[in-house]
Structures are given as C-alpha cells and as structure tokens.
Amino acid sequence: MAGQQKQRMSLVGGNPTVMPAMEVPNLLKSKKESVRTVRLRLLPTKQQDKRLRKIAGTCSKLWNQINYARRKMFFEEKRINIEETYKEFYERYKKLVGSVTTQQVLNKNNEAWNSFFKLLKLKKEGKLLPSIKKPTPPGYWKDKILGKRIRGIIIRSDRYYVEQVNNGEGYIILKDFSVKVKYVGRIKWSGRQGRLEIKYEFNRWFAYIPIEVGVMPSKNNPRGYVRGGCDIIQRKKPRGEEAAFIDMGLNNLFAVMTTCGDAILVKGGVVKSEYYWWKSEKRNAQSTRDSMRNDSLEVWRRFHRRYLRALFKSSERLRHLYRTAVRFLAKELHERSVKNVYLGYPYMITQDNGNEYNTNIWWFRKLTQWLHDVLKEYGIELLIVFEDNTSRECSICHVIHENARVHRGLYVCSVSGKKINADLNAATNIAYRVGYVVSVKKIESFVVTHNGVKPVTPLRRGIAQDPAVKPPPFRAGRGSYP
Numbered sequence: 001m002a003g004q005q006k007q008r009m010s011l012v013g014g015n016p017t018v019m020p021a022m023e024v025p026n027l028l029k030s031k032k033e034s035v036r037t038v039r040l041r042l043l044p045t046k047q048q049d050k051r052l053r054k055i056a057g058t059c060s061k062l063w064n065q066i067n068y069a070r071r072k073m074f075f076e077e078k079r080i081n082i083e084e085t086y087k088e089f090y091e092r093y094k095k096l097v098g099s100v101t102t103q104q105v106l107n108k109n110n111e112a113w114n115s116f117f118k119l120l121k122l123k124k125e126g127k128l129l130p131s132i133k134k135p136t137p138p139g140y141w142k143d144k145i146l147g148k149r150i151r152g153i154i155i156r157s158d159r160y161y162v163e164q165v166n167n168g169e170g171y172i173i174l175k176d177f178s179v180k181v182k183y184v185g186r187i188k189w190s191g192r193q194g195r196l197e198i199k200y201e202f203n204r205w206f207a208y209i210p211i212e213v214g215v216m217p218s219k220n221n222p223r224g225y226v227r228g229g230c231d232i233i234q235r236k237k238p239r240g241e242e243a244a245f246i247d248m249g250l251n252n253l254f255a256v257m258t259t260c261g262d263a264i265l266v267k268g269g270v271v272k273s274e275y276y277w278w279k280s281e282k283r284n285a286q287s288t289r290d291s292m293r294n295d296s297l298e299v300w301r302r303f304h305r306r307y308l309r310a311l312f313k314s315s316e317r318l319r320h321l322y323r324t325a326v327r328f329l330a331k332e333l334h335e336r337s338v339k340n341v342y343l344g345y346p347y348m349i350t351q352d353n354g355n356e357y358n359t360n361i362w363w364f365r366k367l368t369q370w371l372h373d374v375l376k377e378y379g380i381e382l383l384i385v386f387e388d389n390t391s392r393e394c395s396i397c398h399v400i401h402e403n404a405r406v407h408r409g410l411y412v413c414s415v416s417g418k419k420i421n422a423d424l425n426a427a428t429n430i431a432y433r434v435g436y437v438v439s440v441k442k443i444e445s446f447v448v449t450h451n452g453v454k455p456v457t458p459l460r461r462g463i464a465q466d467p468a469v470k471p472p473p474f475r476a477g478r479g480s481y482p
Contacts, residue, residue, distance in 0.1 A: 034213050034233065035194070036373070038226070040185040042172070042198070042205035048181055049205075055177060056151030056200060058097045060141040062089060062105050064149065070113060071137050082110060098176045104154040104195065112138035145289075145304055151200035160196050161223040162187070162209070172196075172207055183207060187228035192217045202312040238379045240337025243436060247344050247390065247426035250362050251409065253325050253448065255423030257431055261441030262336055263424055266329060267456065270449050271321050275361045278314035282307055321448050322363060326370045328446070328453040334378040341380055343368065344387030344430045385430055395420060395428035 044052055066089045073080045086106050093102045119135035122128040128135075141150040155174060164170035169184045194210035214231045217224035247255040253268040285307035292300035333341065346364070372382045392400045394413045401414045411422040420428075424440065431438045445456040 060149035155196040281310040390429040
C-alpha cells in the first residue's frame with residue numbers, strides 16, 4: 001500500500017502536502033473498542049409495568065435528591081464531599097430499592113460529578129475546547145415542563161441475565177426484584193454483559209445492555225454471558241488493497257471516491273424532508289401548548305405529550321435513516337475491495353460556523369462513530385483527515401477559485417472550464433491531501449429511505465406531442481357520414 005501511495009504521489013505535478021491521518025478513537029474517545037451496546041424494547045405486563053414504574057420512580061428520586069444536595073454544597077462551598085453524601089443516601093434508600101441498585105445509581109452520579117470536575121480542571125489549565133465556555137454540574141432526571149421525574153433503573157451486571165427464546169425475543173430476569181420481563185429485538189453480539197440501564201422513553205420501556213464482545217464472564221457470574229450472533233467484531237476480511245475517500249455532507253450524506261475509479265453518492269434528501277416534517281409537528285405542538293398554558297387551560301398537557309412524541313419520533317426516524325446509510329456504505333466499500341477509508345473531518349464547524357444544518361440535522365460525530373464501528377466488522381480501517389478548504393479548492397488545478405460553486409452541487413474550474421460534482425471534488429481533494437490521485441470512471445447515485453438504500457435511475461421522459469385526431473369509424477344508418 002505504501003508503494004502504491006508513493007506511485008500515485010509521483011503522478012501529481014508538484015509536491016502535495018501530505019497530511020497525517022488519525023484514527024477515530026484518538027479523536028472521538030467514547031468507549032472501549034470491543035464494547036457494543038444492544039437496545040431492546042421491553043413489553044411488561046400491567047403488573048410488571050406498575051412495578052417498574054415504582055422502582056424507576058424511586059431511582060429517579062434518589063438521583064435528584066443526592067444531586068440537589070451536591071449541587072447545593074458545590075455552589076455554597078465550591079466543593080462537595082462525595083463519600084459523606086454517598087453514605088447518607090445509601091443508608092436512606094438501600095431498603096427501598098435494594099442495596100445493589102442504590103449503589104449503582106450513586107456510582108453513576110459519582111461518575112457524572114467526576115467528569116464535571118475533570119472539565120473544570122481542564123478549563124483551569126487552559127486545555128478545554130473553546131466551544132465549552134462554562135462546564136455545568138450534572139442535571140436532574142426531570143421534565144422541566146411537567147415537573148415530573150424521568151424514570152430510569154440501573155442494574156449491576158451480575159444482578160440480571162438474559163434468557164433468549166429465539167433470535168428476536170426473550171426475557172430479561174431482574175434478580176433483586178423477581179421480575180421476568182419480555183423483550184423484543186435482535187441481539188447481534190455475544191460476550192460479557194455490562195451494567196444494564198432501563199429507561200422509560202415516551203410510554204415505552206427500553207433496555208440498554210453493553211456487551212464486551214468475545215469476553216467470557218467471571219466465574220462468580222456464569223450467567224452473565226449474552227449469546228448473540230457474533231462473538232468477534234471483525235467478521236470479514238478486506239478483499240483487496242484499495243482506498244476510499246469520503247466527504248460527508250447533508251444533501252449528499254456520503255460522497256465517496258475510490259482508487260479504482262468508482263464514485264458513490266448517497267443522497268440525503270429523505271433525511272432533510274423527515275427532519276422538516278417533524279420540526280413542523282414539534283413547532284405546532286409547542287406553540288399550542290404554550291398558548292393554552294398561558295390561558296390556564298389544563299388541556300396544554302395533552303399537547304406537551306404530543307410535543308414529546310414528535311421529539312422522540314424525529315430522533316428515532318433520523319437515527320434509522322443514518323444507520324441504514326452507514327450499513328449500506330460499509331457493505332459497498334467491502335465489495336469494492338477497499339481496505340482503508342479516509343474521512344474528511346470539519347474541525348470545529350458547529351462552533352465556528354454553526355447553523356441549523358450542521359447542528360441539528362447533521363449528526364457528524366455519531367455518523368463518524370457508527371461508520372467506524374461498522375467498518376471494523378469488515379476489517380476496514382477508518383482514518384480522519386482535516387478537510388479545511390477541500391470544498392473550495394479545485395481538484396484539477398488545486399487552486400482555490402472564488403465563487404466556483406455556481407449551483408448547489410456543481411463546481412466549475414475557472415481555468416479549464418471543466419465542471420465537477422462539488423462533493424466529489426471535495427472527496428478528490430481529501431485523496432490528494434493524503435498523497436493519492438484519483439479519477440472518476442463511473443458515478444453511482446443512491447438515496448437512503450426507511451425501506452433501505454435505493455439506486456437512483458434516470459426517469460424515462462415521454463415525447464411531448466399532440467395526439468393524432470382520428471375520425472370515428474363509418475356506421476351505416478341514421479347519423480352516419482359518407
């Protein structure tokens with residue numbers, strides 16, 4: 001691969017500035033490489049639902065009370081006594097939800113406060129990102145509009161186990177509460193289970209199970225092994241030594257150039273239409289809610305629930321579209337013998353030039369992390385390249401032309417007069433920055449939908465002409481014509 005890269009560099013007129021590429025975990029540190037989280041929908045019975053609501057309400061109450069005590073201590077004394085508050089609330093709640101569950105809620109609150117103090121330390125040392133101007137203490141599990149607690153339960157890894165019936169359903173057994181709740185959802189990974197978090201999201205119960213893939217449980221917890229479809233993350237090997245270069249955007253979610261000459265455009269028009277539809281729903285519900293609330297009409301609560309539903313559905317449907325596009329792209333790159341992928345990273349774009357598109361609709365960090373995780377299943381390595389001015393620079397003469405983007409998606413070189421797809425132009429510049437020269441042999445376009453990713457084919461247009469007027473057939477008798 002190194003020789004192939006040097007050969008492509010020698011084809012360039014002049015010496016390009018080869019930028020070092022970084023791995024995703026170095027830029028987006030969030031979790032262990034071997035950990036994958038499974039999300040399952042819980043279907044409790046009426047009695048189980050009532051029991052879960054009671055337990056979750058107590059856990060939320062515990063979180064809010066200890067958080068209030070610590071926030072008060074911090075604002076008054078600029079410090080908190082973690083051990084003292086931990087012991088106080090542990091003794092108060094251990095008989096209500098059990099000692100183990102109480103410990104898990106308190107431990108999670110400790111983690112939140114430790115993260116907050118790390119941010120304060122980084123700010124004091126001048127190492128904090130400029131976008132984070134003022135770190136804020138951990139918040140409450142509470143809906144500020146309704147004034148109700150947000151329900152959640154935290155279970156230690158050895159106090160539950162998963163009993164699978166088939167690949168799509170089974171039961172989660174909570175040992176401390178003697179509850180056997182049915183779940184639906186496919187468990188893809190096999191490995192040691194982590195701390196279970198049960199959340200109540202818009203009248204639905206969800207279970208989040210982190211799985212350390214391929215790792216066996218400890219001897220004192222033999223049932224702490226979740227059996228799914230795969231016990232290793234990398235299930236396939238790369239077919240070749242090709243490289244791909246991706247410019248990520250919104251009109252085109254992915255504009256991909258490969259060293260074999262293939263260009264792939266994954267269009268995001270459905271993502272934008274989905275976002276604006278639910279934005280309208282949220283705006284209408286929110287305005288009606290606020291108007292009725294100002295008039296002291298209790299019916300405003302109904303519209304607040306409608307607003308929460310639109311908020312939930314918007315996030316879920318956008319998430320489905322993005323993950324569908326990521327899975328499709330990873331499969332396509334594997335079939336085209338790609339081994340290394342270079343992704344353009346718009347550093348600090350939301351902080352320096354934030355707008356509705358790159359802040360609300362465009363989930364760049366999540367897309368990058370999802371792409372990294374899925375590509376790893378195919379043995380493909382994802383590297384990050386800073387893409388400053390790649391959209392403005394011409395991929396033909398490598399000069400920045402002002403006003404070169406004459407239309408949306410069209411880039412015109414003012415020197416040669418050649419027309420290029422603007423996003424493919426950026427992807428080509430990303431390849432140039434890491435020492436490759438690529439050229440387009442064929443362009444394939446796809447559109448992501450909720451039913452999968454579909455190829456975009458040109459519509460057949462009919463010839464616009466007047467239809468021929470024919471006289472009616474001759475009929476003998478009355479009313480006939482000669």
